[in-house]
Amino acid sequence: MYTLYNIYRRAIAVAVALTVMLFCSCSKKQWHTYEGAVWGTTFHITYLSEANMDDSINAVMRMVELSLSPFDKQSVVSRINRGETVECDSLFIAVFERGKEVWSLSGGAFDPTVAPAVNLWGFGYKNLGREPFDSEIDSVRELVGFGKACMNDGMLLSPHGMEYDFSAITKGFGCDMVGRMLARNGSIDYMVEIGGEIALSGKNRMGEDWHIMVDAPVESNTEIVHDKMAVIAVTGCGIATSGNYRNYRETEKGKIWHTIDPRTCRPAENVTISATVIAPDAMTADALATACMVMHPDSAIAMIDRLEGVRALLVVRSQGAESEWNTIASGDFPERR
DSSP states (O other): OOOHHHHHHHHHHHHHHHHHHHHHHHHTOEEEEEEEEETTEEEEEEEEESSOOHHHHHHHHHHHHHHHOTTSTTSHHHHHHTTOOOBOOHHHHHHHHHHHHHHHHTTTSSOGGGHHHHHHTTSSSOOOSSOOOHHHHHHHHTTOOGGGOEEETTEEEOOTTOOOOOHHHHHHHHHHHHHHHHHHTTOOSEEEEETTEEEEESOOTTSSOEEEEEEOOOOOSSSOOOOEEEEEEEOSEEEEEEESTTSEEEETTEEEESOEETTTTEEOOOSEEEEEEEESSHHHHHHHHHHHHHSOHHHHHHHHHTSTTOEEEEEEEETTEEEEEEEEEOTTOOOOO
């Protein structure tokens, strides 16, 4: 026969057991770090999870590669570039549609059909070994123009000979895809970085927003140099940085930067050295950062300020001094430390 005292003791025992079970289940979560190489660059991923999901991360990155990598001969984009009739998968369609939005917002400064011009100037997978002639540039311009392409029931319709290279948006998209996979499997605290583009969610190991370093524009086309310009604390967003200071060629006429203006099919004539963009997702940040490198800084900031949840920090050359620079930020760019 239970007395009130026995009932009380039993309730306490049950409460303690439940507390222990809850503590044990929570304590199973641990931080995982996964690093490696993919798509000709490196990746660094940190996530809090009960299980190791490195194999799932590899599977997601391979799925993106099979859709959007111009270096994989069997990818959807490679088959399209060879002129094959291909039904586009959901990944290709997502990147195409977001790319079309940024192309329109930027007045054509972002354009995935610029690949032939990039090759012409020796920054793609082909290299003439010399500067192109005006006639060659004019010929390529006929094949560049994202406005000439459209999607119809999963089929891409565009002029014969047009090529696509979504490299300026794919890394950001890949970060988003990995992040979504982690979230579906219960990991809401993560940082996914692929080739400098980043997707962030939740908190870091210290229980704080993620601390992200913005590099100073240290010129080097032989190695990647990380020199801190600022640190920002952010989460629940995507971040991308595009810059010319790591990819250029010396010529008799001076430096030629790798950013090609799709509207002229020539290297962009711009004082912007780098552009860091924060957006709701890394895919959007990636595309907008590329557009900012082509646009005049004032036009780029005006574009950013029109977009909800988007912020930018531009590094521009000081007038008359190539080695000196200053920054221009949108009104709500995070505090820099």
